[in-house]
């Protein structure tokens with residue numbers, strides 16, 4: 578549905594030029610949810626804006642549903658943009674229009690004049706995003722999540738084939754983020770609409786994306802399925818994004834009594850990291866049975882993404898020293914990463 582071939586974008590300023598995109602190659606299949614993750618200034622917005630030609634690439638091709646959109650001009654470009662809905666971080670609603678009026682506007686811009694048809698379609702869309710009861714409210718009287726629902730209804734008004742989401746949940750709290758992401762996934766499944774989203778949060782990718790690309794300094798440095806990325810991140814940047822979703826800190830009480838050398842009566846504190854390579858087995862029960870090593874879990878964050886279990890765990894281990902070494906070796910064989918943090 579979306580293909581980017583050798584896309585470059587250079588912004589020319591008075592004294593210097595900025596290479597915002599460097600040789601981007603990317604393919605998104607119909608019905609897929611593709612996330613582009615990157616830090617601030619990496620080129621995410623530029624990339625998404627090249628798909629609907631709000632920015633035109635300096636070179637390369639952007640093919641949407643078989644049409645090279647970089648070649649389109651005037652009315653053909655306007656027609657193309659109608660096939661692409663877009664939602665933004667700050668919703669971009671018209672404050673002078675009601676919820677109904679904001680969604681209706683997209684239909685009016687699309688040339689629809691029949692009031693009955695507009696009425697029917699707007700209510701269908703508001704039903705879809707769960708906001709039919711708010712049709713007469715103004716944006717100022719809505720929560721952030723409700724505003725984004727209106728923006729989603731507006732974006733879907735012209736039945737686009739593609740929905741672009743530019744940091745659509747970055748201004749929302751975690752619970753609202755979660756409900757908007759569920760809504761996007763539901764819309765994707767129901768309408769088979771292709772979604773390209775950009776974000777700086779791995780949690781967003783984890784929750785709804787099928788595939789993900791990591792962008793850094795204008796280059797797509799890594800891409801694949803979400804499961805591939807979580808199980809075999811290749812670049813330090815991808816690893817750091819993953820760690821940002823699962824890392825845990827040593828609780829203050831334990832930090833206060835943590836010692837770097839072994840002291841009688843204290844137990845080793847270990848950090849266990851499970852990745853997609855870790856064997857899916859009850860490894861803590863196994864080390865108890867095989868080596869008599871007992872584990873006391875202090876804190877843990879385990880999760881699933883793209884069918885892969887991953888996470889981190891802090892645990893205090895007790896048992897004979899020689900057996901503990903065997904247990905650690907066993908865990909490493911199961912591809913559980915072990916860090917020895919000290920003694921508590």
Ligand SMILES: Nc1ncnc2c1ncn2[C@@H]1O[C@H](COP(=O)(O)OP(=O)(O)OP(=O)(O)O)[C@@H](O)[C@H]1O
Pocket residue numbers: 588589590595596597615616617618619620621622623624777
């Ligand atoms: N209109 C413009 N003119 C000149 N430079 C620009 C323009 N838009 C973006 N840039 C530059 O291009 C680079 C990529 O910017 P872009 O907004 O695409 O990044 P981003 O990943 O979306 O960042 P953020 O998450 O902070 O919005 C940055 O160095 C930015 O300063």
